[in-house]
Amino acid sequence: MNAIAVFAGSFSPFTKGHEDIVQKTLPLFEKIYIAIGHNYNKKDLFSVEQRMNWIQQLYENNPKVEVVAYEGLTVDLCHRVGAGYLVRGVRNVADYQGEQEMYQANKMLAPDVETLFVPASPQWTAVSSSLVRELWSLNADYSQFVSYPLPKLEP
Secondary structure (H helix, E strand, O other), rough: OOOEEEEOOOOOOOHHHHHHHHHHHHHHHHEEEEEEOOOOOOOOOOHHHHHHHHHHHHHOOOOOEEEEEEOHHHHHHHHOOOOEEEEEOOOOOOOOHHHHHHHHHHHHHOOOOOEEEEOHHHHHHOOHHHHHHHHHHOOOOOOOOOOOOOOOOOO
């Protein structure tokens, strides 16, 4: 497989912490697919189309980045797009433990896809999509955590 990676998540929304992971891995790959999947454990407040649009706008001038939506197993997506690598951002020990479990399952399902754990930069370790959604829902200023405005809340 080529030096192609998939960076998958629900990205609801895509935070500056996510951008940090992409920036760190861009020099390593010919192409990175930012893949928006559906996480059945999370409630998506923003449509897949909206999330794709936000991320596409962030990377519209970077031909190495492509934004896709998918359903099913992430390793199956890796095979479909020819990616030999799965990029996972890690903010803390709890993230690492969960990602380690997912790594083991993915390795059993697709031994040819390697997972890279990329630590978040210190200023982004406390930032999560959940935090941003909470600030947004309370009409608080979330702008330091996201590079684009979220839609106005309906009263």
